[in-house]
Amino acid sequence: MKRVAIIGGGISGLTAAFHLEKARALGSDLRYTLLEAGRRLGGSMNSDRVEGCLVEAGPDSFLTEKPWALTLCKELGIDEQLIGSNDAQRKTYIVVDGRLIAMPDGLMFMVPTKLVPTALSPLFSWGTKVRMARELLHPPRPMEDDETVGELVERHFGAEVVDRLADPLLSGVYGGDANKLSARAVLPRFVEMEEKYGSLSRAMLAAHNKMRAMAGKQPARPLFSSLKDGMQQMVDAIAARLDPSALRLRTRVRGIYPENDRWRVAIDMSGSELYDSVIVATPANIAGALLEAVDRDLADDLLGITYSSSVTVTLGYHMDQLSQLPPGFGFLVPRSEGRRMLACTFVHNKFPHRAPADKGILRCFLGGARDEAVLNQTDDEIVNTVRSELKDIVKLDARPMFERVYRWRGAMAQYESGHIARIARIEKCVKQIPGLELAGNAYHGIGVPDCIREGMHAANAVVQALSMASSVQSN
Ligand SMILES: Cc1cc2nc3c(=O)[nH]c(=O)nc-3n(C[C@H](O)[C@H](O)[C@H](O)COP(=O)(O)OP(=O)(O)OC[C@H]3O[C@@H](n4cnc5c(N)ncnc54)[C@H](O)[C@@H]3O)c2cc1C
Numbered sequence: 138m139k140r141v142a143i144i145g146g147g148i149s150g151l152t153a154a155f156h157l158e159k160a161r162a163l164g165s166d167l168r169y170t171l172l173e174a175g176r177r178l179g180g181s182m183n184s185d186r187v188e189g190c191l192v193e194a195g196p197d198s199f200l201t202e203k204p205w206a207l208t209l210c211k212e213l214g215i216d217e218q219l220i221g222s223n224d225a226q227r228k229t230y231i232v233v234d235g236r237l238i239a240m241p242d243g244l245m246f247m248v249p250t251k252l253v254p255t256a257l258s259p260l261f262s263w264g265t266k267v268r269m270a271r272e273l274l275h276p277p278r279p280m281e282d283d284e285t286v287g288e289l290v291e292r293h294f295g296a297e298v299v300d301r302l303a304d305p306l307l308s309g310v311y312g313g314d315a316n317k318l319s320a321r322a323v324l325p326r327f328v329e330m331e332e333k334y335g336s337l338s339r340a341m342l343a344a345h346n347k348m349r350a351m352a353g354k355q356p357a358r359p360l361f362s363s364l365k366d367g368m369q370q371m372v373d374a375i376a377a378r379l380d381p382s383a384l385r386l387r388t389r390v391r392g393i394y395p396e397n398d399r400w401r402v403a404i405d406m407s408g409s410e411l412y413d414s415v416i417v418a419t420p421a422n423i424a425g426a427l428l429e430a431v432d433r434d435l436a437d438d439l440l441g442i443t444y445s446s447s448v449t450v451t452l453g454y455h456m457d458q459l460s461q462l463p464p465g466f467g468f469l470v471p472r473s474e475g476r477r478m479l480a481c482t483f484v485h486n487k488f489p490h491r492a493p494a495d496k497g498i499l500r501c502f503l504g505g506a507r508d509e510a511v512l513n514q515t516d517d518e519i520v521n522t523v524r525s526e527l528k529d530i531v532k533l534d535a536r537p538m539f540e541r542v543y544r545w546r547g548a549m550a551q552y553e554s555g556h557i558a559r560i561a562r563i564e565k566c567v568k569q570i571p572g573l574e575l576a577g578n579a580y581h582g583i584g585v586p587d588c589i590r591e592g593m594h595a596a597n598a599v600v601q602a603l604s605m606a607s608s609v610q611s612n
Contacts, residue, residue: 139167139603142402142412144390144427146173147180148585149576150418151375152209152592153599158379160600167603170412171379172404174389178376181548182585184367187539190492191367192451194543196585197484197500198222198361198368203586205593206371207362213374218366221359226486228465231260231301232474232530237463240302247290247302248327248341265297269338277335280321280328283554287316289327293337305469308479311583312445312505312549322552365490368585393417394430400572414572414603416595420444420547421579431573435566438559442579444547446512447504450523451484451541458535459497467499468530477503477511478526496538499527506551516542550579574598 141157143150150171157169177183181195199206201221210216230237241258243251249269256266272293280289290303304315311318321328330340364370376384389405393415403409417424425439467482484491484498492498501523503511511519520540527533560580567573574595578588 139413139607140411141167141169141414141416141599141603142390142400142410143169143171143416143418144393144402145180145418145423145577146171146175146178146384146386147418147577147588148182148372149578149588149592149595150180150416151178151372151379152589153416153418153574153576153596154379154383154592155209155213155375156593156596157600160596165600165604166607167600168383169380170383170385170410172388172390172402173384173386176386178384178386179369179372181545182368182372183543184369185541187451187541188453188496190453190496190498190539191490192453192498192541193367193484193500194449194541195545195548196368197482198363198488199585201358201360201362203582203584203590205589206586209589209593210364210371210374213371213378215364215370215374218364218370219362220365220488220490222361222363222466222487223489224357224359226464226466227360228463230463230465230468231305232468232470232476233260233301235474235529237468237530239463239465244302245341245345247294247298247306248337249294250338250342250345260301262297265295268295269298272338273336275331275335275337277332279332283322283557284320285316285554286318286320286323287314289320289324289331290315293331300471300473305471305480308472308505309469309502311551312447312479312502313551314506317506317551317553319552319554319556322556361487363488390419390427392430393427398571412572414574414599416574416576416592416599418576418592418595420577421550421575422547424575424577424579428573431570432566435563435570438563438566439575439579441559442556443551443553445504445506445549445551446509446544446546447502447549448511448519448545449543450501450503450519451539451543452499452501452520452523452527452537453492453539454497454499454535454537456485456495456497459499459533461532462497463531470530472507476526476530477508477522478530479503479505481527481530499533501527504545512544512546516540550577550583552583571602572599 183194185192241254249255334340392403394401400415421439421442425436429436466487479502482500576591576595
């Protein structure tokens with residue numbers, strides 16, 4: 138019987154455990170143990186119920202087009218619980234000079250694909266609009282260096298688009314800074330589009346038309362998917378499939394050491410244990426510290442991946458207090474507005490199932506790569522900031538029915554310039570170390586579906602290596 142340790146019980150580690158459990162049920166001669174430092178499973182996936190409303194502390198949904206989360210929900214038998222975003226209401230605003238301005242029709246991520254709505258939109262100055270029209274003539278070019286997203290977007294559309302779209306959109310997804318994040322790692326499709334078409338607008342339009350033709354008359358899928366009882370439902374469904382004796386909470390690993398073709402895993406307060414394989418599913422900087430005794434270069438590369446922190450604040454209201462809110466999913470706040478809030482989601486519009494008809498929920502984001510300091514404020518200070526900024530931006534002065542503040546320290550990996558080369562070095566090194574696998578949001582995508590894919594790949598690699606080792610032994 139081979140023993141496998143999974144370190145970290147977020148969605149990456151849980152998915153790895155689920156796939157090991159499946160392999161075990163199919164006859165693999167292995168036993169897994171999941172070691173989680175915290176008091177609960179799920180890492181940043183955590184849902185709460187407050188006054189009949191569903192409050193997401195971390196992720197509230199996942200991109201439908203990335204298949205791994207949907208597939209996992211099907212395997213878990215919770216696919217009937219899936220819900221889609223209410224895309225008929227999908228309008229997002231940008232705060233410009235303290236006012237909400239709707240993103241124009243045809244804007245895909247940050248690329249304009251419709252001339253008339255873009256030309257009529259007050260979101261951009263005339264200089265930017267002329268630049269957007271000229272972008273259609275951009276010649277194809279291969280990207281030589283690892284440019285930042287800010288540099289790539291500025292080359293195509295100018296600095297205003299970086300400030301009003303690229304930076305706020307990336308703050309929302311990565312808690313990151315467009316002038317540091319690697320275009321190749323974060324927006325690989327943009328890099329490919331530029332190489333093939335030159336113009337991002339023409340490329341995006343071509344991709345859109347192709348997708349529409351392929352989809353034919355099928356109803357459009359929602360952009361985001363979630364679960365009726367929140368993202369926590371996925372965590373609970375996985376946990377229910379695992380061997381309860383294999384799940385160890387409040388168990389912090391403090392080091393991993395090679396010992397006679399096996400791994401000694403040192404655990405806070407309770408000595409150490411021997412395993413045949415280890416899947417490290419913690420944030421990469423923690424993985425780096427745990428693996429210092431295994432390989433110095435690997436540890437340094439892992440430690441070099443930076444993380445940003447964030448705060449989510451959820452405010453619950455009676456619906457009649459929210460009558461002045463415009464329709465839509467919410468708004469983004471560019472850095473140039475000098476606010477602390479990065480974004481606000483009108484949750485009851487994005488996912489109407491999240492609140493009873495007479496209640497509404499606003500979820501605000503603060504922190505990110507440029508405002509780590511907000512995490513040190515008290516809950517009251519943070520709520521006061523959010524309420525005062527909501528009053529300025531959407532004239533909402535009413536006292537909320539409830540408030541919830543969640544701090545996420547070092548939760549979002551930052552794919553900065555050089556990320557792809559760093560990950561290639563990490564993977565080359567890990568390949569040469571038998572019995573070691575990594576999983577998490579630091580490597581090939583930060584979203585929930587990416588982490589699920591990572592956990593699955595790590596488990597499959599372990600099962601394959603163990604079965605190869607036992608077939609060599611039995612020959
Ligand atoms: C506020 C917020 C909003 C987000 N919104 C979305 C969204 O809407 N959609 C989306 O797709 N993604 C979203 N994300 C990203 C996504 O949720 C995360 O990337 C993903 O959940 C990370 O999962 P993970 O298992 O890799 O890491 P984590 O969830 O960070 O789990 C790692 C686990 O390792 C444990 N651990 C750490 N050190 C040790 C140790 N020494 N020993 C044992 N255990 C240890 C930790 O306690 C933790 O439980 C969001 C993230 C945050 C923070």
